[in-house]
Amino acid sequence: MNKRIVQLTEKHVAGTYGRFPIALVKGKGSTVWDKSGKSYTDFVSGLAVDNLGHCHPAVVSAIKKQAEKLIHVSNLYHIEPQSQLAEKLTSLSFADKIFFCNSGTEAIESAIKLARKYFFDQGQPRRTEIITMHNSFHGRTMGSLSATAQKKFHVGFKPLLPGFKYIPFNDLQAAQKAINEKTCAILVEPLQGEGGVNIPDPSYIKGLKKLCKKNGVLLIFDEVQTGFGRTGKLFAYELYKTTPDIMTLAKALGGGVAIGALAATNRVMKSFVPGSHAATFGGNPLACSAALATLKVVAGKNFLNRTNKTGIYFLKRLQEIVRTNPIAKEARGVGMFLALELNESGSNIVIDCMKQGFLINCIQQNVLRFIPPLIISRKEIDALISVLSKSLSKLNNK
Numbered sequence: 272m273n274k275r276i277v278q279l280t281e282k283h284v285a286g287t288y289g290r291f292p293i294a295l296v297k298g299k300g301s302t303v304w305d306k307s308g309k310s311y312t313d314f315v316s317g318l319a320v321d322n323l324g325h326c327h328p329a330v331v332s333a334i335k336k337q338a339e340k341l342i343h344v345s346n347l348y349h350i351e352p353q354s355q356l357a358e359k360l361t362s363l364s365f366a367d368k369i370f371f372c373n374s375g376t377e378a379i380e381s382a383i384k385l386a387r388k389y390f391f392d393q394g395q396p397r398r399t400e401i402i403t404m405h406n407s408f409h410g411r412t413m414g415s416l417s418a419t420a421q422k423k424f425h426v427g428f429k430p431l432l433p434g435f436k437y438i439p440f441n442d443l444q445a446a447q448k449a450i451n452e453k454t455c456a457i458l459v460e461p462l463q464g465e466g467g468v469n470i471p472d473p474s475y476i477k478g479l480k481k482l483c484k485k486n487g488v489l490l491i492f493d494e495v496q497t498g499f500g501r502t503g504k505l506f507a508y509e510l511y512k513t514t515p516d517i518m519t520l521a522k523a524l525g526g527g528v529a530i531g532a533l534a535a536t537n538r539v540m541k542s543f544v545p546g547s548h549a550a551t552f553g554g555n556p557l558a559c560s561a562a563l564a565t566l567k568v569v570a571g572k573n574f575l576n577r578t579n580k581t582g583i584y585f586l587k588r589l590q591e592i593v594r595t596n597p598i599a600k601e602a603r604g605v606g607m608f609l610a611l612e613l614n615e616s617g618s619n620i621v622i623d624c625m626k627q628g629f630l631i632n633c634i635q636q637n638v639l640r641f642i643p644p645l646i647i648s649r650k651e652i653d654a655l656i657s658v659l660s661k662s663l664s665k666l667n668n669k
């Protein structure tokens with residue numbers, strides 16, 4: 272039953288993903304079903320998108336209601352759910368103003384443009400360079416790809432855009448050395464996602480902020496993956512008690528509906544004026560209604576308390592695996608942003624878990640990443656840990 276869909280995809284869809292041979296057709300909470308009716312507990316969440324789980328009733332209801340009223344109009348006019356979502360996002364974050372777009376990469380493109388335009392407006396048009404970190408991931412369009420300091424993503428796409436300088440992550444001295452009169456911004460993921468679930472020293476992000484302030488450089492946090500409760504805080508910057516000037520958002524914002532956003536202080540966002548930047552679908556009524564419903568739940572009382580407690584439990588269980596299995600090297604992470612680094616490739620483990628009804632993801636070849644819905648239960652975690660331990664032991668005994 273999956274086979275027909277797999278064949279159609281392989282024949283007609285661009286081969287940009289190495290897809291597993293199952294087609295997911297239904298989801299509820301932390302569970303998804305494939306076309307043959309087999310169920311899976313989902314520790315991938317559409318890559319950190321389905322933070323509330325699949326088809327959360329509040330999100331489904333908001334989408335249905337909005338779809339019957341108004342799906343799309345131009346940003347030439349005011350859009351009610353967009354204005355409400357902007358108000359909510361600014362009330363919950365450091366930001367004063369929001370620009371809406373449709374994806375993470377688009378949010379990054381917007382951040383690059385805003386940072387440059389800010390200095391242009393300040394009479395410093397030569398300040399255009401943006402410092403980014405090794406192992407970062409910011410997206411696939413040419414600007415965000417050029418910002419992404421991982422060579423493997425650049426192969427075949429050169430020339431990259433000029434104006435990016437790469438330095439090691441979690442190295443304040445390197446940042447200090449890299450800043451010069453051309454620097455307009457430092458762009459950093461507060462915790463690196465695709466690069467391996469890399470957690471910096473607690474003082475690093477605060478140190479970057481100090482450096483930026485001292486040198487008059489803008490600080491941009493890419494929270495596309497870490498935003499909306501993924502790390503146990505609504506935004507990961509709260510972990511460091513440090514705010515940026517600009518923040519990029521997407522993924523979990525729309526509860527599964529495509530939406531991206533750029534959040535910034537008034538001082539910076541005032542450089543975006545009519546004609547500076549735009550997105551036809553940005554802030555459309557449907558996506559904003561879905562996002563409003565999602566945010567109401569994620570930012571609701573006690574929701575993230577539970578996520579944090581379950582996250583601590585999950586990490587402990589992963590640490591047990593490290594203690595008992597020589598293939599497991601390190602367990603790390605915070606909230607529901609967790610990883611198990613292996614001493615060898617994790618691709619067979621991913622397939623083995625999938626066969627046994629668990630979706631997990633492997634990055635950087637040997638890092639198993641766990642980014643389940645934030646509502647995942649201890650029972651579901653225990654079930655995964657049991658399968659994972661057996662799967663790793665099999666590999667160990669080979």
Ligand SMILES: Cc1ncc(COP(=O)(O)O)c(C=O)c1O
Nearest residue numbers: 374375376408409410464495496
């Ligand atoms: C930190 C970060 N920034 C940007 C992106 C790009 O987002 P999108 O795939 O929505 O373009 C991603 C995607 O994984 C990401 O993890």
